[in-house]
Amino acid sequence: MRFFIKHDAYKRLRIHFDMNQMTFREADILQFYLDGIKEISSSKVYERTADAVILYDCDKNKIINALREFNFENVNVPEEILENSGREINSLYQEKLVTKVLVRYTAKIFVPMPIRRAIILAKSLKYIKNGLGCLSKAKIEVPVLDATAIGVSILRSDFETAGSVMFLLGIGEIMEEWTHKKSVDDLAKTMSLNISKAWLLRDGQEVCLPVNEIKEGDLVVVHMGTVIPFDGVVVSGEAVVNQASLTGEAEAVRKAEDSLVYAGTVLEEGEITLRVTKTSGLGKFDQIVKMIEESEKLKSGVESKAEHLADSLVPYSLGATFLTYLLTRNATKALSILMVDFSCAIKLAMPISVLTAIKQGRQNQINIKGGKFLEAVAEANTIVFDKTGTLTKATPTVKSVVSFSGASEDELLRIAACLEEHFPHSMANAVVLAAKLKNLEHEEMHSKVEYIVAHGISSYIGDNKVVIGSYHFVFEDEKCVIPEGKEELFNNLPLEYSHLYMAVNGKLAAVICIEDPVREEAANVINRLKHAGFEKIVMMTGDSYRTAKAIANKVGVTEFYAEVLPEDKARFVEEEKAKHNKVIMVGDGINDSPALSAADVGVAISEGAEIAREIADITISANDLESLVILKNLSNEMMRRISKNYNNIVGFNASLIALGVAGVLQPTTSALLHNISTIAFSLKSMESYLLEEK
CATH class of the missing domain: 3.30.70.100 (Alpha-Beta Plaits)
Known part of the structure; x- marks a missing residue:
């Protein structure tokens, strides 16, 4: 071009x-x-x-x-990216602001005063109606204050002041609406689907295809621990599906034949085959937007408290107005109080502070699903790490395959990759990648694959039962044995690697040695997290005590637990919360999902299992744990910004009231300064956000 x-x-x-x-x-x-x-x-x-x-x-x-x-x-x-772009929203609200300013000042120049008064009177009806509606519900909140200020100005024939108040209130309304729509849009995009491939059932075989090649009417297989990629109807199988990201309901729902399932929900247990009814992700996006708007998920607790406190100050403003009039008999001084309220700036600046933090997070490859999670991070004093793929590198690599069956290393790796590709985890990804690098084709040769969380995989190839997983799963649960004469080979396996065991018909066939090195930045990040305020930093892993101790010593965690199951991680999190600790859980695998869900804030690694990313409240880059330090600093800064904004807004507006009562400021000036300060505080809160948009 x-x-x-x-x-x-x-x-x-x-x-x-x-x-x-x-x-x-x-x-x-x-x-x-x-x-x-x-x-x-x-x-x-x-x-x-x-x-x-x-x-x-x-x-x-x-x-x-x-x-x-x-x-x-x-x-x-992808069509959902085009249809949910924020570009049109920004342009629309910029035009609204410009149009409002042009209409206001054009009217002042060219429209005769009698006509302008009639227009102001007509516009005031909306604010007076809102104020009366608030009173009818026995509430004295900001609409009452606005209606009183505008109504009193009109009764005093001060149409210029009434017009200025309504103009600046209108500017504030546009900015508040713009901020809300942009916030919800950005947050929904953060929570929307990020699925690239799906398992198509074709001629009885599962074929992994890009999602854009799947059509309505196709049969798609969804395995345990993965996100359902499309809306559809279950044609076979049975599963328990977590729909929290879509409906907000806490309990998982059972799905069987003829049940409807929805894109973006997570299959926690079982396996299903669904017939696709909708391939677009837009339904998921729209429903997320609705859920956010209904639940106000974006709001942090301190933000909501500030808003409620601002509303609670309205009766005192009205009381001070009447008291000032009774004491001074000066309507101008009394009206100066009416022209100022605390809520406008607070209700606009606080959400913008949250939005700014979320946008700054995205700039650092941190996706945050709401302000309340940033607040929880700021308050957290305990952080729990999974080991594999979290404290260790996200991309472990296969170093060798030790054969115990006489089969070639390539053949054993091919079989392992064929099984492991169904349940992505950092260890499984290492096996699949190793087979790919060796150009080992692994067509589906097995029957239904059964995944046992935190243990391993079981399936059949022909009449031969194949299991692959941890030592505990292969030797203790499945009672597999080492082939006769191979004991010395087994005892001399390299200790510096993690081991993945594969057995066929009850006999060990191969041990896949996987290098799982500690991230270079892990020790420094742990040290910085301690200085950032975390009192307890814990590592939990399903690996052996020997491996866990070595890693713990390298990275400097305060305590560690080895050979734990998913329920052990979740139980530990619940116990810490019962001690009134705020807990962050960091993990990347299917076995981390119960703890991620139980924690005050679940943080998932971006390249981890789909279920972990979907359940987590925050997702960080897989490339660098420094994101956790950035996240903590962002959270602390957001809380400081909200607190500073609140103090500045209350202080400035209280000064306006005092100057108005003292007769220094006229009502029109108080109204002008109040509304200008509202916009100024909002723009200050949005400073880094605006810089990014430029």
């Missing part, structure tokens, strides 16, 4: 495309394309000018060539 370089600085380009302006859809397609170029560190598309600003960290010619290859028709963008 034709474009011009408008500005070229070091590692920064401003590009103009050969068109007058872009549609919202075209701008979103270009943004999606630029975001997909890994050498581009950040980019921003401006639809009105058809420009794009690009920051990059590679040779400039590589970016130029990528832009030359760009074409709107050739970029495959």
Whole structure:
């Protein structure tokens, strides 16, 4: 596509495309394309000018060539991204603000005063109606204060003050509505589906395909511990499904033949085959938006308390107004109090503070599902880590396959990969990747695969029973034995690796040695978390005591537990909460999901199991545990910002009231300063958010 370089600085380009302006859809397609170029560190598309600003960290010619290859028709963008872009919302509310300002000042210049008074009188009816409606419910809240201020001004024939109050209230309403819609939209996108592949049932075989190749009417198999990728009807199987992310209900629901299942819900137990009825993710997105709006999930506790306190101050404002009039007999001084309330700024600045923190989190690859979770992180004093894929690297690697059956290492790895690909976990991913790197094809050769949480996998290949998993599962639960004459080989397995055991018909067939090194940054992160206020830092793992102790000593946790089951992790979390500790659980696997759900805040690793990501309240990057320190700092900063905003708003507005009562400020001036301060506090709260949007 034709474009011009408008500005070229070091590692920064401003590009103009050969068109007058872009549609919202075209701008979103270009943004999606630029975001997909890994050498581009950040980019921003401006639809009105058809420009794009690009920051990059590679040779400039590589970016130029990528832009030359760009074409709107050739970029495959998921429809839900295009239909739920915030670009149109921003443009809509910017136009609303500009239109309101233009109409206000055009009217002041060109519309005769009698007509303007009639317009002001008509507009005031909405505010007076809201105030009377509030009183009819025996509530004295902000609408009563607004209605009184506007009504008294009109009764005193001070139409200019009434008009100014309504104009600034209208500006505040637009900004509040804009903030709410943007908050819900951003939060819903954070919670929306992120599923790339699904298991299609074709001719009795399961085939792993990208989700965009699945069509309505196809049969899709959903295994335990995974997210249901589509809306559909169960045609076979039985399962227990967690629908909390969709409906908010705490208890999992049983699903059997003919039951309806929904995209984004999590299959906790069992296995089902569903017939797809809807392939688009939009239904899930829309339902999430509805759930957020109904539950006010975005709000933190301190935010809600501040709002309620602001409303509770309204009766005192009204009382002070009447008392001032009784004592001074000066309507102007009394009216100055009416022109000021605390709630407007608080109700606007507080949600923006939360939104800003959530946006800052996303900039650091931290997805946060609501302000209340940030508040809980700020208050937390206990953090519990799973070991594998969390404190150790997210991508362990297979170092060797030790054969105990006489079969070749490649054949044994092929069988293991065929089983493990159904239940993604960091160890399973290592096996599948090792087979892929060796170009080992593993067509489905087994019967139904049964997954035993935190233990292993059991299935049949022909008439042969195959199990793969932990030592406890293979040797103690399944009673498998070491082949005769192989005891010495078994005793000399390398101790520096984690071991995955595979047995066929009750006999050990292979031990897969997996390197699971500690993350380089883990010890430093643990130390910084201690200084950030965590009193107890715990590691829990299903590995042996020997392995757990070695890892614990390396990273510096305050205590550790080895050979634990999923229910042990969840029980520990509940016990800590019973001691009035605020607990964060960090994990990445299916076996971590009960503890993630039980914790005050569940934090999942982005490349972990789907069920862990879906149940978790916060998801962090798999690349670096530094995200946890950033998360803690973000949470603390959000709480400081909310507290500072509250004190500044109360202090400033109290000063306006005092100056009004003293006769220093006229009611019109008080109203103007109050509403300008509301917008100023809101913009200050939104400062980093606005910088990101530019």
